Amino acid sequence: MKRRDLLGALAVGGALAVTGCSKEQKSDGAAAVNTGQTFKWSMATTWPKDFQGVGTGANYFAKLVNDMSAGRLQIKVYGAGEIVPALEVFDAVSQGTVEIGHGASYYWKGKMPVAPLFSAIPFGMTATEINGWLYHGGGMALYRELYAPFNVIPTVGGNTGCQMAGWFKRDINSLADIKGLKMRIPGLGGEVLARAGGEPVLIPGGEVFTALQTGAIDAAEWIGPYNDLAFGLYKAAQNYYYPGWHEPGTALEIIINKQRFEALPADLQAIVMTAAQAANIDMLSEFTARNHEALRSLITDHQVQVKRLPDDVLAELKKHGDAIVRESASADQISQRILESCTGFLASVKDWSKIADLSYMQTR
Amino acid sequence: MKRRDLLGALAVGGALAVTGCSKEQKSDGAAAVNTGQTFKWSMATTWPKDFQGVGTGANYFAKLVNDMSAGRLQIKVYGAGEIVPALEVFDAVSQGTVEIGHGASYYWKGKMPVAPLFSAIPFGMTATEINGWLYHGGGMALYRELYAPFNVIPTVGGNTGCQMAGWFKRDINSLADIKGLKMRIPGLGGEVLARAGGEPVLIPGGEVFTALQTGAIDAAEWIGPYNDLAFGLYKAAQNYYYPGWHEPGTALEIIINKQRFEALPADLQAIVMTAAQAANIDMLSEFTARNHEALRSLITDHQVQVKRLPDDVLAELKKHGDAIVRESASADQISQRILESCTGFLASVKDWSKIADLSYMQTR
Numbered sequence: 086m087k088r089r090d091l092l093g094a095l096a097v098g099g100a101l102a103v104t105g106c107s108k109e110q111k112s113d114g115a116a117a118v119n120t121g122q123t124f125k126w127s128m129a130t131t132w133p134k135d136f137q138g139v140g141t142g143a144n145y146f147a148k149l150v151n152d153m154s155a156g157r158l159q160i161k162v163y164g165a166g167e168i169v170p171a172l173e174v175f176d177a178v179s180q181g182t183v184e185i186g187h188g189a190s191y192y193w194k195g196k197m198p199v200a201p202l203f204s205a206i207p208f209g210m211t212a213t214e215i216n217g218w219l220y221h222g223g224g225m226a227l228y229r230e231l232y233a234p235f236n237v238i239p240t241v242g243g244n245t246g247c248q249m250a251g252w253f254k255r256d257i258n259s260l261a262d263i264k265g266l267k268m269r270i271p272g273l274g275g276e277v278l279a280r281a282g283g284e285p286v287l288i289p290g291g292e293v294f295t296a297l298q299t300g301a302i303d304a305a306e307w308i309g310p311y312n313d314l315a316f317g318l319y320k321a322a323q324n325y326y327y328p329g330w331h332e333p334g335t336a337l338e339i340i341i342n343k344q345r346f347e348a349l350p351a352d353l354q355a356i357v358m359t360a361a362q363a364a365n366i367d368m369l370s371e372f373t374a375r376n377h378e379a380l381r382s383l384i385t386d387h388q389v390q391v392k393r394l395p396d397d398v399l400a401e402l403k404k405h406g407d408a409i410v411r412e413s414a415s416a417d418q419i420s421q422r423i424l425e426s427c428t429g430f431l432a433s434v435k436d437w438s439k440i441a442d443l444s445y446m447q448t449r
Numbered sequence: 450m451k452r453r454d455l456l457g458a459l460a461v462g463g464a465l466a467v468t469g470c471s472k473e474q475k476s477d478g479a480a481a482v483n484t485g486q487t488f489k490w491s492m493a494t495t496w497p498k499d500f501q502g503v504g505t506g507a508n509y510f511a512k513l514v515n516d517m518s519a520g521r522l523q524i525k526v527y528g529a530g531e532i533v534p535a536l537e538v539f540d541a542v543s544q545g546t547v548e549i550g551h552g553a554s555y556y557w558k559g560k561m562p563v564a565p566l567f568s569a570i571p572f573g574m575t576a577t578e579i580n581g582w583l584y585h586g587g588g589m590a591l592y593r594e595l596y597a598p599f600n601v602i603p604t605v606g607g608n609t610g611c612q613m614a615g616w617f618k619r620d621i622n623s624l625a626d627i628k629g630l631k632m633r634i635p636g637l638g639g640e641v642l643a644r645a646g647g648e649p650v651l652i653p654g655g656e657v658f659t660a661l662q663t664g665a666i667d668a669a670e671w672i673g674p675y676n677d678l679a680f681g682l683y684k685a686a687q688n689y690y691y692p693g694w695h696e697p698g699t700a701l702e703i704i705i706n707k708q709r710f711e712a713l714p715a716d717l718q719a720i721v722m723t724a725a726q727a728a729n730i731d732m733l734s735e736f737t738a739r740n741h742e743a744l745r746s747l748i749t750d751h752q753v754q755v756k757r758l759p760d761d762v763l764a765e766l767k768k769h770g771d772a773i774v775r776e777s778a779s780a781d782q783i784s785q786r787i788l789e790s791c792t793g794f795l796a797s798v799k800d801w802s803k804i805a806d807l808s809y810m811q812t813r
Binding site for chain 2: 211213360371372447448
């Protein structure tokens with residue numbers, strides 16, 4: 086029952102995402118004068134409470150703020166559904182129902198079609214690259230501009246790192262095996278799969294395990310070894326495919342109500358933004374350290390078959406992915422500027438990553 | 450003249466290195482009671498003042514602390530040589546001449562032979578991996594244990610990301626081209642080159658350009674495109690080789706005098722450690738964003754030839770690198786535990802990186 090509750094709370098139809106702080110923080114709004122006042126904030130999250138990696142990352146952020154402010158700003162973290170359902174976190178922050186939220190920008194695609202570019206896009210940036218774009222490549226200013234009309238200040242506050250392509254009941258040997266494949270894969274990744282001939286299925290997280298086990302679906306993506314092991318998905322399918330082409334370095338976000346942020350004195354504003362930046366690297370580090378242990382356990386203790394998607398399948402998915410990302414931005418001016426900034430940074434940073442991290446990892 | 454001054458100040462015989470904060474921060478020592486006292490600290494660094502990436506990263510850390518503490522803890526950053534020379538920063542912090550320092554652990558190899566494992570080792574961890582080890586893989590506790598006898602509390606506070614193999618006047622086509630090669634490459638990388646038949650030369654940073662231009666040396670490693678472009682090394686050699694096998698994700702450190710840290714109230718202690726963690730990701734992001742731009746300029750504006758070291762050369766270097774890392778730890782118990790933790794984490798995390806970031810970057 087407990088696992089189903091967790092899964093249910095995660096049934097937000099999306100994948101996962103990064104948030105943090107930037108040097109532009111002072112431009113967020115004028116700060117109030119420090120009168121020694123104590124503030125108590127509620128943080129609504131899109132995750133089950135204490136959920137591994139993403140939920141514990143939100144807790145870590147809140148603890149940093151509490152410790153650094155000596156209790157002058159106390160943030161209490163709530164799991165999805167405790168105050169508002171996961172998909173209503175953005176509205177709750179926008180309207181001031183809660184002061185702050187923790188989630189992923191691709192959950193707000195209905196409101197802002199270009200929003201997923203700040204979390205993860207198919208064949209997009211790695212964690213290191215998206216942080217480069219957000220903190221030092223112009224991304225953060227655009228992110229804030231996009232959210233400003235909603236009275237919301239976003240920053241990046243976590244990253245899952247590269248995810249896995251998912252769990253498959255049968256082998257994927259060629260494009261033919263994708264045709265008609267019923268797979269639980271939400272968001273832009275699902276749109277890509279559909280164009281490649283598959284059938285993306287929208288299934289709440291709580292029902293994924295059973296759907297996969299009974300054969301109602303042929304495959305399902307979740308996160309990566311750390312979370313997938315805990316959810317027991319290896320009991321429902323034995324083929325674990327990589328790479329996570331649909332979410333190569335998912336950025337998570339911290340979103341703050343503008344008036345509540347501006348009501349803070351400058352030191353507390355700096356504390357919030359810096360805690361977000363620290364929580365960003367801390368979460369990626371947690372995923373890095375736990376994923377390799379979980380991967381080993383899946384292979385050694387649970388006889389999971391870890392396999393790479395065939396090249397022709399990946400090439401076909403990439404073709405559709407690039408097109409869908411371009412189409413995802415509305416025609417309005419801010420969306421177009423975000424699309425250009427994001428895809429321009431990616432096109433250039435790829436050349437560096439190729440001779441740096443990629444070439445190095447191929448060598449050792 | 451100015452460039453020579455900068456280079457001279459960087460003549461510390463090492464490469465570059467990471468620091469930051471961890472959840473173990475409370476175990477560093479009991480905090481003083483907050484009496485509203487203001488503290489003024491001096492930060493000695495191993496970098497020229499305001500040096501791109503590493504020096505600006507130290508400045509960013511100090512700004513975060515100043516802002517978050519509303520001026521209750523003011524940190525003034527000094528370049529190498531302003532208070533003490535680069536290679537005396539550790540002693541200055543240990544003895545309390547300055548409260549805090551910013552540098553790289555491999556500079557203290559003479560004192561602690563195992564210290565380079567916390568910055569960069571040949572064929573070691575990437576930036577993401579070393580952060581996983583330090584923040585969530587047991588590395589930070591060992592780091593603190595190693596420095597404790599010196600009255601110094603270390604944390605990670607920056608990362609250069611993967612560096613470049615260096616600038617070569619002639620092509621490297623096979624192992625034969627390494628024999629007798631005079632190359633400016635300090636530290637463990639130099640030891641590896643020597644075993645492969647090359648001649649590592651210790652040249653202060655300030656003399657690298659001239660030595661390379663006049664042919665006194667055949668090759669030189671520096672950092673990566675961002676810094677190398679600024680130093681004009683492309684004018685002295687046209688072949689720019691990758692990957693940076695000797696420094697694949699160099700962690701930089703922030704080191705703090707133990708008594709001075711313990712004299713801070715708990716909120717200021719948390720502010721220092723969190724600022725270090727935020728500065729860690731911010732520096733890597735700056736290098737990520739600037740390296741790809743600089744790489745493009747080197748290729749397009751300066752006709753630099755970017756080439757990959759041949760496989761047999763890399764294989765030979767790796768063979769010696771692995772041996773040298775094992776030999777670098779003393780026989781004492783703490784060194785052996787650090788060696789086991791570091792190499793054990795690397796061996797396991799590599800399997801995850803291979804199917805995650807590596808496989809993904811090969812695909813897109």
